[in-house]
Amino acid sequence: MKLTQLAAQLYTCRDTLKNTAGLSRTLRRLREIGYTAVQLSGLGPIPYPEVARILADTGMLCCVTHEPSQDILSAPEKIIDRLRILDCKITAYPFPKDIDFSSSRAVDRFIAQLEHAAQTLAQAGQTLCYHNHNHEFRKLNNIPILDLIYTGAPALHAELDTYWVQYGGGDILTWCRKLNSRLTVMHLKDYQTTSANQPLWSEIGNGNLDFKTIIPAAETSGCQWFIVEQDTCPGDPIDSLAISCRYIQQNLIS
Numbered sequence: 001m002k003l004t005q006l007a008a009q010l011y012t013c014r015d016t017l018k019n020t021a022g023l024s025r026t027l028r029r030l031r032e033i034g035y036t037a038v039q040l041s042g043l044g045p046i047p048y049p050e051v052a053r054i055l056a057d058t059g060m061l062c063c064v065t066h067e068p069s070q071d072i073l074s075a076p077e078k079i080i081d082r083l084r085i086l087d088c089k090i091t092a093y094p095f096p097k098d099i100d101f102s103s104s105r106a107v108d109r110f111i112a113q114l115e116h117a118a119q120t121l122a123q124a125g126q127t128l129c130y131h132n133h134n135h136e137f138r139k140l141n142n143i144p145i146l147d148l149i150y151t152g153a154p155a156l157h158a159e160l161d162t163y164w165v166q167y168g169g170g171d172i173l174t175w176c177r178k179l180n181s182r183l184t185v186m187h188l189k190d191y192q193t194t195s196a197n198q199p200l201w202s203e204i205g206n207g208n209l210d211f212k213t214i215i216p217a218a219e220t221s222g223c224q225w226f227i228v229e230q231d232t233c234p235g236d237p238i239d240s241l242a243i244s245c246r247y248i249q250q251n252l253i254s
Helices: 010-016 020-033 048-058 069-074 076-086 104-123 145-152 162-168 172-178 211-220 237-251
Strands: 006-009 037-040 061-066 090-093 127-131 157-161 183-188 190-193 199-202 225-228
Touching (some): 006 237, 010 020, 010 037, 020 237, 048 061, 061 076, 061 225, 069 090, 069 104, 076 090, 076 104, 090 104, 104 127, 127 183, 145 172, 162 190, 172 211, 211 237
Parallel strands (some): 006 225, 037 061, 061 090, 090 127, 157 183
C-alpha cells in the first residue's frame, strides 16, 4: 500500500460534519495528521458543490462516497451526477436497508437492482461497490448471502470491511482472493474483544487483525483505496484516526 492510497472514512467523524464550518475544520485536522483523501459519508445537509469547494480549499481528495441506499437502487443516474460534482469515480452501496435476507425473492430482486445500478455507473466510467456488514454472512439456501450478491451481480465491485467480515465469521484473506479484480476499496477496521467478551472497534494496530497479511492480499486483488474507519471511538475520533494513521505509516506503507 502506498501513502497515496490511504484515506479516512468521514463517517468516523460524523458528529462534527453537521455544517460547512464543521466539515472544513474536520478536513483540516485530518490533513494535519497525514490523510490527503477521504470517503464522504455521515455529512449533514451540505450541498455537494459546497462540499467540493471545501475539499479544494483544504487540499483533500474525495476518493469514494457513500450514497443513499434507495437512490442507488432506484435512481443511479442521480448518483452519476453527484459523483461528477466531486470529481469522484467510486461510490458504495452503504447498507441493505429494508431488505429481507430471509426471502430468496427479495434477495434476487435486490441483486438485480444492484447489478442494474453497477452497469449504469460503469457506462458513465464510474464504479459501484458493495459495503458489507456481518449479516451478509448469513446463509440463504446454504450459501452465504455475500456470495450470492457477488455471483449474481458481476458488474458490482467490493468495498470489503475487515471488521464486519471478522464479526460475521468470514475469512478476510479468502474474501480478498474471491474478489480478485473486483476488490476496489477496503475499509480498514481493527477488531478486539473487551473484558466483558464483547467485540469492539479499535484503532489499526490495537486489535487482533493481521493487517501485515491482509494488505498484500488486497493489493494482489487490485485494491485501489484503503480507507480507515472506526464506527465508535473511546474519545475524539480524530485522535483514533491519528493513531491508525501513525501505525499504518510505520508498518504498512511500502
